[in-house]
Amino acid sequence: MTYTLIPGGNATSPTGFKAGSVHSGVKSSKDDLVILYSEYPTVATAVFTQNLAAAAPVQISREVFQQQDVRAVLVNSGNANACTGHKGLEDAHLTQQKAAEALNLKPHQVALASTGVIGLPLPMDKLLAGIPMAAEALSIEGGAKAAEGIMTTDTNPKVMAVATSINGKIVTIGGMAKGSGMINPNMATMLGFVTTDAAVDPAYLKKTFKEIVADTYNMITVDGDTSTNDTVILLAGGSAGNEIIDENHPEEAKFREALMAVNQHLAVSIVKDGEGATKLIEAVTEGFATKADARMAAKAVLNSNLVKTAIFGEDGNWGRMICSLGYSGAAFDLNQVALSLGNGQDQWVQVLEKGLPLDYDEDKVAEVLKDKLIKIHITAAAGEASARGWGCDFSYDYVKINGSYRS
């Protein structure tokens, strides 16, 4: 590895970033309002939900990222501001303006993100009172508390930071995320905020982050539902003093690797925190004609309720995996497919070769499936493309959590 993990690192580990979080009253007791702020002008990019019922903050943030120099993100948890119509948009604009005033910025420099209940109006009095307090609370140590402030039903905060050197300068990348997928009513939103002090070319950053999101956040699946509020934002403040990184920078790969590591960690942390989940599942698909095929294949296996319940039951039911591969949309010849099951201890059993079951040891499979990390490795002989995705199993608690009445 060409990067170093920063113990306890988070979104304010890169120089120039501050965070402030407060309890404004949207949630009953915990912090529910967070500002992430860059002291330096940024190069910024973001990826938003494809859901047609995108929430008001998503609609506004899409406009924000049409321009450059995004300097802050205002996040509230507890209320998604989705299905709130024109009033929701007006309210969101008011919070954006209030944050801009408090931070001495222009409104279009403040991105928004919300997560929580759908269909309820934002409690504007609480938010408008809380925003100046959150601005007041900004500090370079604020990253850890901010990671808790963006949580809804998450059982733990999701943070990471790494450092690497570019042109002999220390470059830091940090981040925080929330989301626990198998989750309480209307709160299945995934949010991610990544920061870096690297100096980066805007077009390069946009392209690279899009690719990394496709391989990380877009390759995790808990229940296949895409929220109205999903948002991932990357702010690059540029204070590290390195030469601007673009595709031709000699250390571009190093930066990309570190950026990938932070985002992959945050994405997998979300799946791990899936409520009701007892096992993390990693699916690797190799030998497909296109990257899109390889991704579809991995996601179909990870999304299958039949596969998820089988893994929960520690049942090496490869028939369900092949079945989901079959309807994934990926092109393959079943007579060329191999499938192996493995775990976090690197124990492996191959169960299928050229589309036919091998005479494998069922006891060995049962042993492999006892682990908390289950790996499914599928190879087709349709090409050179591969993909990796993460999901979780499906337990009684998923039904319990999601079947209980909203409260």
Add this chain to the structure above:
Amino acid sequence: MTYTLIPGGNATSPTGFKAGSVHSGVKSSKDDLVILYSEYPTVATAVFTQNLAAAAPVQISREVFQQQDVRAVLVNSGNANACTGHKGLEDAHLTQQKAAEALNLKPHQVALASTGVIGLPLPMDKLLAGIPMAAEALSIEGGAKAAEGIMTTDTNPKVMAVATSINGKIVTIGGMAKGSGMINPNMATMLGFVTTDAAVDPAYLKKTFKEIVADTYNMITVDGDTSTNDTVILLAGGSAGNEIIDENHPEEAKFREALMAVNQHLAVSIVKDGEGATKLIEAVTEGFATKADARMAAKAVLNSNLVKTAIFGEDGNWGRMICSLGYSGAAFDLNQVALSLGNGQDQWVQVLEKGLPLDYDEDKVAEVLKDKLIKIHITAAAGEASARGWGCDFSYDYVKINGSYRS
């Protein structure tokens, strides 16, 4: 209605059809081998799974339906003959030949369907011994027993027959189906066999049946998984003596309505029998730009684990329904969407209008959701197309049934 329900009717209610079923030993005790037979030459059509890992019997039946005059269907339950490679194809061909011999037909006149465990070779000695016995057992009263012989984990047989008059002649349409979706390992297959004594034009029958399958079997969803063995077959024997029905026949609509009724009943019966299901859910989508959009919208809502668990918990969580609508792929403007929740007693509560929640009575919603049939009605103002689909809720028992080890 322009048709009459035949009490206790099934696939051998139309004149000229016989069925025979026996216990060959694939399953431990119950019937597991069924022949459905037409005494008259048929006009026939079929729809098969899109799964790329299609089982051997599906591959062979696809060829059978390239020709006309399909006279019999050989069905075995307990073994899917899927993921069995060249050996599986050879075995399936042998059963087809054996059935042809026993019925004095050509092999290409015998279609095949299998349902059961994936990846195990067919127990050929048992099947080859059982086929002549099933042929021997053929009778016009055999339809009811046959409907039980094709079952796997189904809790009840699924049959229906209706009669109508075409050109003053009594025309009968009957059928049987199996499938319970939320189901034991590897047995999620849906099979449907529909018969009629109507005289029908081949091209008309193919087109009409395809449309009806799209509106019935393809609009039911239990867990979103498409099996390796899904098969629906329609045989028309023509002995009723009516003038050949095609698109221009003056009573075409009457025939179509009756055919639709039988297939819709069989399809909905499958969803109702979903293991672990406690409620049937019907989703109606109206006002979409295209039929495809309306169908995608209904299926996304019915497929959402979050919606399914909410209905199980009797929670009118419309936010999850709008969220799934948003990622369905259907085009709509959220500001034009209305949503109502209803039940089998025709009690209704509208919860959303023009994309915004109404000030509805939560107690009324709770009352509506106590019923065993829950209706979700969604209207967009994007066009004139509509669709209807059926699903079921998601209970603890789904996890229990599907998480237990294969045995």
